[in-house]
Amino acid sequence: MPTKRLQIPTTEGRADAFAALPARGERHPGVLLYMDAIGVRPVLEEMARTLSEHGYYVLVPNLYYRHGPAPVIELPAYLTKEIRPAVFAQLMPLIEAHTTERALRDADAFLRFLTTRPEVSPGPVAVIGYCMGAVLAMRTAAAHPDQVAAVAGFHPGPLVTDAPGSPHRQVPKLTAQVHLGLAENDMTPEAISELDQALDAAGVGYTSEVYPGTVHGFTMADTDAFNPSALQRHWDRLLPLLDRTLGRR
Numbered sequence: 001m002p003t004k005r006l007q008i009p010t011t012e013g014r015a016d017a018f019a020a021l022p023a024r025g026e027r028h029p030g031v032l033l034y035m036d037a038i039g040v041r042p043v044l045e046e047m048a049r050t051l052s053e054h055g056y057y058v059l060v061p062n063l064y065y066r067h068g069p070a071p072v073i074e075l076p077a078y079l080t081k082e083i084r085p086a087v088f089a090q091l092m093p094l095i096e097a098h099t100t101e102r103a104l105r106d107a108d109a110f111l112r113f114l115t116t117r118p119e120v121s122p123g124p125v126a127v128i129g130y131c132m133g134a135v136l137a138m139r140t141a142a143a144h145p146d147q148v149a150a151v152a153g154f155h156p157g158p159l160v161t162d163a164p165g166s167p168h169r170q171v172p173k174l175t176a177q178v179h180l181g182l183a184e185n186d187m188t189p190e191a192i193s194e195l196d197q198a199l200d201a202a203g204v205g206y207t208s209e210v211y212p213g214t215v216h217g218f219t220m221a222d223t224d225a226f227n228p229s230a231l232q233r234h235w236d237r238l239l240p241l242l243d244r245t246l247g248r249r
Contacts, residue, residue, distance in 0.1 A: 001052045003045070008061055010109040012102075015065035018045050019117075020052035027121035029246035030114045032140070033060045034133030036220065037095055037157075038079065038087070040070035043222040044130075054239055056126075056246070059114045063106065063136075064094045079223040095132065100139065100165055107140040111147055124149035126242050127176075130219060132157040134180070135167055141178075142170035150245035152238050154181040155216045155225075160191040171198040177245050178206035179237050181230075183214040207237065 001020050008015040018040060022028055031051060035044055040062045048058040062070040073090045076083060114125060127148050129137035134153025141151035151174070153159075159167045159180075178199065182192070192208065199206045211218060211233055217225030219234050 001049045003049065006059075006113075008109055008113045010065075011105050012066060015061045015063075015106065015109070016040075016069045017059055017061040018048060019057065019059050020045070020048040021057045021119050022052055022055055027119055028055055028057045029123065029242070030117070030120040030125040031056045031058045031242070031246075032110055032114055032125060032127045032137075033058050034127070034129030034136045034140075035060065035063055036129075036131035036133055036155075036217070037091055038075065038131075038220070038223075039064060039072060039091075041075055041222070043220055046221075047219070050235075051238075054242070056242065057114075057117060057120045059110065059117075061106070061110050063098055063103075063133075066097070066102075067094055077222065079220075081224060098132075103136050103139060104143055107136070107143060111140070111144055115147065124246065126150035126152070126246055128152040128154075128238065129156075130154050131217065135159060138167045138174075138178075139170060141176045142167075142173040145173055145175040148176045150178075150241050151176045152179045152181070152241060154219050154234055155183045155186055155214070156180065160187065160194050168195045168198045171195075171204060172202045174202060174204050176204075177241060178204055178208075179241050180206070180208040181234055181237060182208070182210045183216045183218055183225075184210055184212070185215055186210075209237075 127137040134156030141148040218227040218230040
């Protein structure tokens with residue numbers, strides 16, 4: 001699959017990004033893929049390539065671009081629970097600096113860039129995300145209901161909080177179809193129930209399920225959270241969602 005290294009203009013600079021697209025030359029539906037907290041790295045690029053093989057142009061921006069190009073910190077080839085605390089001690093300042101306000105400004109820029117690529121076909125796009133990227137995917141879909149037809153989040157960060165701007169309070173703005181694939185330790189039963197009630201009340205078409213035998217990060221093959229069967233379940237849920245909502249125009 002062809003790939004590209006790109007620079008996305010934003011209100012605060014230029015975000016480096018990775019793009020994967022089908023080999024055949026016509027235009028294809030666009031997918032914005034939000035990274036997990038660890039950042040853009042080979043495992044995410046490989047996932048983007050896999051998705052592009054199914055007929056989609058996939059854009060993976062570096063959300064930490066304000067601090068430098070990816071990888072912003074030196075990352076291990078394989079993340080174990082023993083070294084996780086030291087890695088996240090370096091990542092936490094980047095995560096905390098990525099406020100909701102910055103994320104929404106970036107979302108505007110990322111969608112503008114994606115939808116104006118010559119390889120991307122006209123029409124709605126999908127937004128997918130992992131870990132903190134799942135939260136950003138939901139926020140982006142709520143902020144751009146006229147552009148986002150599908151949103152999927154896997155092992156998400158907090159979707160239900162007490163904050164006025166909690167992602168679950170943005171659900172009434174959604175027009176996208178939604179899939180959420182949760183690890184067993186991602187959300188309490190009470191939080192899942194509150195999120196499902198918000199989605200039901202808003203009339204959103206959605207599926208939400210806890211993937212059995214999983215921990216947070218289960219899609220990421222470069223960590224000890226990886227669960228191969230759950231990764232396959234993720235593809236089995238994601239690909240039909242994209243096909244229903246975007247087709248392969």
